[in-house]
Amino acid sequence: MHVETVGDGTPELAVVACLHGNELCGKTAIERVLAENPDFHRPVRFVVANEEAIVNNVRSIDEDLNRAFPGDQEGETHESRLAAELLPLVRDCSLLDLHSTRSHPEPFALVAQLNDRTEQLARATGVSRVVDVSYIAGGLIDHVDGVAVECGLRGTKRAGENAERVLRNFLGEMDAVDTLSDASDPELYRIFDVVEGTGYDFVGENFVRVEVGEPFARKNGEERRAERAFYPVLMSTNGYEEILGFQAERVGKL
Incomplete structure (x- = not known):
C-alpha cells in the first residue's frame, strides 16, 4: 500500500484508489494531480491500496478488498490484513473512493449511509447520479463517511479522464x-434487489427504466423479464461472476 499525505496537519480528507488492482483510473488521477504540486489548503491523505494486485493485474489476490473491511491484522488473506491496515488511516476522514466498472461509461457516485456529510461529499464529486447502496452493505464506505465513484469503463482512457475530473472537482469543492x-x-437512486444468475447477456441500459414485463437479459435464447419496474445499476454481461447486477428505484433529487 502506498500512502502519501500532503498539506499541513492531521488529514481531514482522504482519497483511495485501487481497492481493486485492475481498476487503475483512480491511481492515474492521483498521479496526475500530485505531479502538478498544487498548494493544498487542507491536509489530504492519498492511498493507492492493493499494490500487490496492481502488480499482478488482477482484481484481488485472495478476496475482494472492498468486502474485507474492517479486516484482521492476523487474517488469513492478503486483503483481510490490508483492510485492517488501511481502515485506521481513513476512518476519521471524509473519503473519496475511486473505482471503475464494466457497466456504464459515465461517472456516478455510491453512498452507503446518507447524512449531511455524505450528501456534501457526493455533490462535491460533480456527478449527476448518486446511488444509495445500503442494501448491499459491505464496502469501505460502510465504515467511514465517504462516497465511492464509479468513474467509467474499466481500462479505458475515458475512465482515467473522468476520475481526474471527479478528483479535481472534489478537492476544489x-x-x-x-x-x-x-x-x-x-x-x-436506491438499490432494492440483487439480480442473481450467471451467463446472462444484459440487453438493457443502466439508469434507463425497465418496465414490468420488459426483457432485460437473455440466456440461451430465453428472456428474463422484469417482475417490477426498476432502473438497472451496475448491470453488465460480464461485470460479476455470480450476479447480473442490481435493481434500483429512482428517488428524486439528492
Whole structure:
C-alpha cells in the first residue's frame, strides 16, 4: 500500500484508489494531480491500496478488498490484513473512493449511509447520479463517511479522464486546492434487489427504466423479464461472476 499525505496537519480528507488492482483510473488521477504540486489548503491523505494486485493485474489476490473491511491484522488473506491496515488511516476522514466498472461509461457516485456529510461529499464529486447502496452493505464506505465513484469503463482512457475530473472537482469543492469546480445537484437512486444468475447477456441500459414485463437479459435464447419496474445499476454481461447486477428505484433529487 502506498500512502502519501500532503498539506499541513492531521488529514481531514482522504482519497483511495485501487481497492481493486485492475481498476487503475483512480491511481492515474492521483498521479496526475500530485505531479502538478498544487498548494493544498487542507491536509489530504492519498492511498493507492492493493499494490500487490496492481502488480499482478488482477482484481484481488485472495478476496475482494472492498468486502474485507474492517479486516484482521492476523487474517488469513492478503486483503483481510490490508483492510485492517488501511481502515485506521481513513476512518476519521471524509473519503473519496475511486473505482471503475464494466457497466456504464459515465461517472456516478455510491453512498452507503446518507447524512449531511455524505450528501456534501457526493455533490462535491460533480456527478449527476448518486446511488444509495445500503442494501448491499459491505464496502469501505460502510465504515467511514465517504462516497465511492464509479468513474467509467474499466481500462479505458475515458475512465482515467473522468476520475481526474471527479478528483479535481472534489478537492476544489472541499476547499483543499484552488481549482475550478462546481457542486452538482444529482439524481438519487436506491438499490432494492440483487439480480442473481450467471451467463446472462444484459440487453438493457443502466439508469434507463425497465418496465414490468420488459426483457432485460437473455440466456440461451430465453428472456428474463422484469417482475417490477426498476432502473438497472451496475448491470453488465460480464461485470460479476455470480450476479447480473442490481435493481434500483429512482428517488428524486439528492
